[in-house]
Amino acid sequence: MSRELLIHCDDVHKTYQARRTLRELVMPRHGDGDATRALDGVSFRLERGRVLGIAGESGSGKSTLANLLVGLERPTGGLIRIGDRDLARLRGAELLAFRRQVQMVFQDPFASLNPRFTVRRTVEEPLVIHGIGDRAARLARAREALEEADLRPAELFLDRFPHQLSGGQRQRAAIARAIVLRPSVLVADEPVSMLDVSVRAGILRLLRGLVERLSMSLVFITHDLSLIGQMCDDLAIMYQGRIVELGPALDVLARPLHPYTRALIAAVPVPDPDQRPGDDAAALLEATALTGIARGCRFAPRCTYAVERCDGEDPRLRLIEGTHEGACHEIERIRSAEKERSWRH
Numbered sequence: 001m002s003r004e005l006l007i008h009c010d011d012v013h014k015t016y017q018a019r020r021t022l023r024e025l026v027m028p029r030h031g032d033g034d035a036t037r038a039l040d041g042v043s044f045r046l047e048r049g050r051v052l053g054i055a056g057e058s059g060s061g062k063s064t065l066a067n068l069l070v071g072l073e074r075p076t077g078g079l080i081r082i083g084d085r086d087l088a089r090l091r092g093a094e095l096l097a098f099r100r101q102v103q104m105v106f107q108d109p110f111a112s113l114n115p116r117f118t119v120r121r122t123v124e125e126p127l128v129i130h131g132i133g134d135r136a137a138r139l140a141r142a143r144e145a146l147e148e149a150d151l152r153p154a155e156l157f158l159d160r161f162p163h164q165l166s167g168g169q170r171q172r173a174a175i176a177r178a179i180v181l182r183p184s185v186l187v188a189d190e191p192v193s194m195l196d197v198s199v200r201a202g203i204l205r206l207l208r209g210l211v212e213r214l215s216m217s218l219v220f221i222t223h224d225l226s227l228i229g230q231m232c233d234d235l236a237i238m239y240q241g242r243i244v245e246l247g248p249a250l251d252v253l254a255r256p257l258h259p260y261t262r263a264l265i266a267a268v269p270v271p272d273p274d275q276r277p278g279d280d281a282a283a284l285l286e287a288t289a290l291t292g293i294a295r296g297c298r299f300a301p302r303c304t305y306a307v308e309r310c311d312g313e314d315p316r317l318r319l320i321e322g323t324h325e326g327a328c329h330e331i332e333r334i335r336s337a338e339k340e341r342s343w344r345h
């Protein structure tokens with residue numbers, strides 16, 4: 001039984017132009033040397049009721065993609081469709097209606113809440129903006145959202161200010177603000193990275209539970225692969241503005257296809273001071289800063305599996321097994337070598 005498709009991204013690009021002086025505006029330079037390609041051909045789909053994890057190191061384009069999905073920025077090219085709405089065509093009242101459908105939970109709960117607003121005003125603000133309900137109805141909706149975000153009883157938190165809350169309580173208040181409009185899609189940009197380890201599990205359980213109870217979809221952005229297995233149904237690995245691997249989360253973690261995914265997994269710390277990073281992790285640990293985008297595979301300068309073809313031909317995402325996709329010329333060779341290594345052991 002197929003589910004409703006909520007997010008459809010097709011060949012999405014986002015380019016940022018550097019600020020130019022008056023001389024450069026009058027006499028522009030040729031080429032795009034001053035342009036930064038934050039996203040370069042991102043495509044994926046997400047159905048209702050599923051959680052898509054997006055992982056990658058800093059600068060891979062995760063937060064840029066999040067901003068595009070919620071309409072904070074517009075793509076330079078490609079298609080982003082949320083439900084039946086094409087984001088590039090939305091203006092005025094249609095754009096306002098779209099914002100009821102997609103909401104975002106930001107990384108830093110200390111910065112995302114207005115310090116002059118009480119929790120009640122923070123959670124009611126989206127309802128006021130969208131003209132939903134009268135004063136009594138908005139208060140009832142705010143109480144309900146706070147209870148759903150595990151701030152119970154809601155009356156204890158309604159009149160508090162952000163500085164009177166713990167970090168976990170602030171993030172729960174931010175989540176309540178996001179779900180009070182009953183969105184179809186929730187985008188969470190590293191929602192637990194600023195929180196103590198002791199409260200992270202509770203926030204993750206809350207988000208996963210909201211997906212099931214409210215029948216919405218969640219885009220969960222993180223750089224911590226240890227969170228993916230318990231949170232996500234599917235996983236997209238991003239590198240330099242491109243998705244290099246996409247598939248069921250547990251399959252990607254257990255049987256990674258792309259050398260970059262293998263490197264990320266190998267670099268996850270283990271509680272053993274005597275264990276040294278393997279060859280895959282060395283690609284990340286010994287890397288220097290990269291400038292520009294290579295003609296061929298972007299990961300080739302850091303890849304231990306790279307061959308001559310990788311320097312000149314850019315690999316595209318392709319189906320490898322089941323619904324598991326990868327963008328690498330040497331996937332078959334890597335898988336064969338892995339099987340032989342497992343057989344020997």
